[in-house]
Amino acid sequence: MRVGIGLPNTTPGADGALLLEWARRADAGPFSTVAVLDRLVYESLEPFATLAAAAAVTRRIGLATMIAIGPLRSAAMLAKQAATVNSIAGGRLTLGLAVGARLDDYQAAGVDHRGRGARLSEQLAYLRGRCDGLKVPLLVGGNSGAALLRMARYADGYAHGGGPPRAFASAAGKALAAWHDVGRPGRPALWGQGYVALGDAERGTAYLRDYYAFTGPFAEKIAAGCLTTPRAVKDFVRGYQAEGCDELILLPTVSDVHDLDRLAEVLA
């Protein structure tokens, strides 16, 4: 299993300087990938622009959206952005897409929230079949049967939304079932993710409560799942590895580059 790290593009106070420094250190550290989240309404940096900048200051590390909310963009625009980042990065991009969970992002983008699943399918069909230049691995996220079917039909892998290893295992089993149901050969790449706050746990969990406030009581559960000790990170990594995860992205919750160093130390 490879372990990647999130770029802090949605944590409070993150700016360009921090993101570039973060990307440089990640490239020099024990990480396979830097990944970004995507939220339109929340205070954050745009994922593709962020990855383009990260691409410019890194050499080897993979770049990924984990995930980008596909339907907020037109298929052609999405394909252009992805192809551009991939070109700048010399072919290091993995494009993770899902429908996201927030109504207000859709309203702000002026996109109908209903029919978002079918719209994502259409985008995926476009990315797969209609733009020959784009040779980027695709991941699809989501827990519903429709999302898993969409993943199996169009993607190269599954982007799980987070949770303890047993939740990942259950979702991964469903992803594999979907893959065989549509008759794809081989198996999908399985990506997982988890939140980390090794420096200031209070700040990290406060951010998660705020970031996920729209989910109601679920925000507390996400905050409770935040990995705040080296031991918790190690157990989590071991758990995901045991469940067959191919790439695990550990996402920061505090805009402090020392958190990257702390994580690098734990993983070393």
Place this chain on the structure above:
Amino acid sequence: MKVTVLGAGPAGLYLAILLGRAGREHEITVIERNQPDATFGWGVVFSQDSLAALRDADYPTYTEITDTFARWDAIDVCYRGRVLRSRGHAFSAIRRTLLLDILQRRAAELGVTLRFQVDVTDPSTLHDADLVVGADGVNSMLRRADAQAFGSVLRPQGCKYVWFGTDLVFDAFTFVFKPTEHGLFQVHAYPFDEQRSTFIVECREEVWRAAGLDEASEADSIAFCEKLFADELAGHRLLSNRSLWLNFQRVQCASWHHGRTVLIGDAAHTAHFSIGSGTKLAMEDAIALADALERHPEQVPAALVEYELERQPVVERFQQAADTSAGYFERVAAYTRLEPVQFAVNLLTRSGRVSHANLTLRDPSFGRAADAWFAGRGTAIAAPPLFTPLRLAGAVMPNRAVVASRVSDVDGVAGAGFGLVLTQLVAVCPEGRVSTSTPVVSTVDWPALVEAAHAGGALLAVQLGHAGARGATRPASFGVDVPLPAGEVWPLVAASAVRYGPYSAVPRPLDAAGMARLCSEFAAGAALLAEAGVDLLELDLAHGRLLAGFLSSLTNHRDDSNGGGLADRLRFPLEVVSAVRSSWPADRPLAVRLTVADWVARGGLTVVDGICAARALASAGVHLVHVEAGQSVAEEPPSYRRGFLTELSDRARNEAGVPTLVGGYLTTIDEANTVLAAARADLCLLTLDPVAAHGAAGGGAG
């Protein structure tokens, strides 16, 4: 901390005990609407694995509870005048009033305030507490008061049931199945002390009405049941304790806490009584909540989140098993065609928590007898079901393991040990290809493949079909339903002009001439395969391809005789079956790969449609139905998990009376043995890496 617990059932009392013994300065009050000795129901069951948790949580109550336990390790299945016994299940049970008495005494001893006959109807009167615990059961006042915040969903589940006691002491968990002129009745009975047993009677609602039980008094119901089960009761009586016919209420909550209020036990969730886990789950909730509060002193919100994170996934698994079990007892009349041994295996494995291997491990002689019965040779020992030959028409498959293979891989897969190698789709004509890599039936060297399969000890099955609206796509390694570039697409045909996926071409509806040509192409393909010695022919009537496009009303909008009701939509597929039968030898098995149900909520195939279709195909001479679901249209919401097609296969097999082949992501030998032993299918398509499996074998004893 001031804790108010509403409800003095096992969950509430046990939590009060655990908090009371924690040694902290908790002020704990348990409030109960009823009197201390009032209770509903008779005995409660525990399984062995729940006991260790009770021992570790509070040793004094553990010893008192287990001192009086009725213990047994057998399950008896009384069916068709026989009693089949399976051992090794390690149950125990206790009289519910005794359990409550032990818990009440222990709670009082630990300084818990117990207030009985206090009816709280307004949650705000409890708000001076730091923590309010809703242990107030399935009809929880606290849950109902904040139904939206808890996200509670209630629905009736399963059969009508009534909860009696009896002075007959059973020596096993006893299931009785009793056919009557009104329909099937069944009993779940188990001992709970040295004098009495619980005796639950259930039946479907229409059976209950037909028997007049909807208008019967309590005494009439008892008289009816005593008469019906006179043999099993052997002169003993049924005892009533407010024993009314009920519907089981399934309770599920998105959140188990809200502010300072937390739900435990039946207030938060129920699991159908037929898996006997309600009290166990309730007491485990109490343990988890007490532990979380101990780990987070002075931090009630964090403790409640942790409690919920720990318990919800566990309870969800039990609820899923309970749903399956409740569904089984609703449909059990469909299984009464099964022979007693298989009926018993089917019953014991109904919820997915007990497998063929578990049964064999728990009771080796039962497992051996079931395997020997399955093999049907009258021997004392036999290979497990997956390795038992199957005769279909004139063919004998050496075992029941099926592997799917690309035509080009048949050679490599043949010697891997599977009894049947089933090719992926082979097109009847070039226009019927899925992609450019789909073989056309007339272009393959079939005799060579048959020889390769036979040399490896397998039979060869060919899936013959036409991609219909799902044709002209890129190879599956690239994705599915991704159309070829515009210049390379060939014209598509289908039942109606319904585009399959985004950017797919709109197919042309088949006209009469096209249908006639297709029939003859299928017949010619079948003749060619027959001539080459292919062992089994499978026609593709699944997943939205051409023939399936006729079957589902999502894709069949025709206004001729091939559109409309199910019988009309089946007309053309049946014509194809008939054309194929004219050129396929009668002694070789003919299978159909069939979408038995769509996943969409409205407008697609229902399971009942699928069962009708399976029945019609069987009457048309089809020997085997390969069960599939969904994909009639691109955007369906399937319910994926391991063995996600097993229940559909079970229903098709046992309600349409046709042998089935099922896949649905079966990945282990044990899963397959369980499916076969329990009569849920006759052949299993395993999802394994056949090359790796073969390689491992070759590297071993080879």
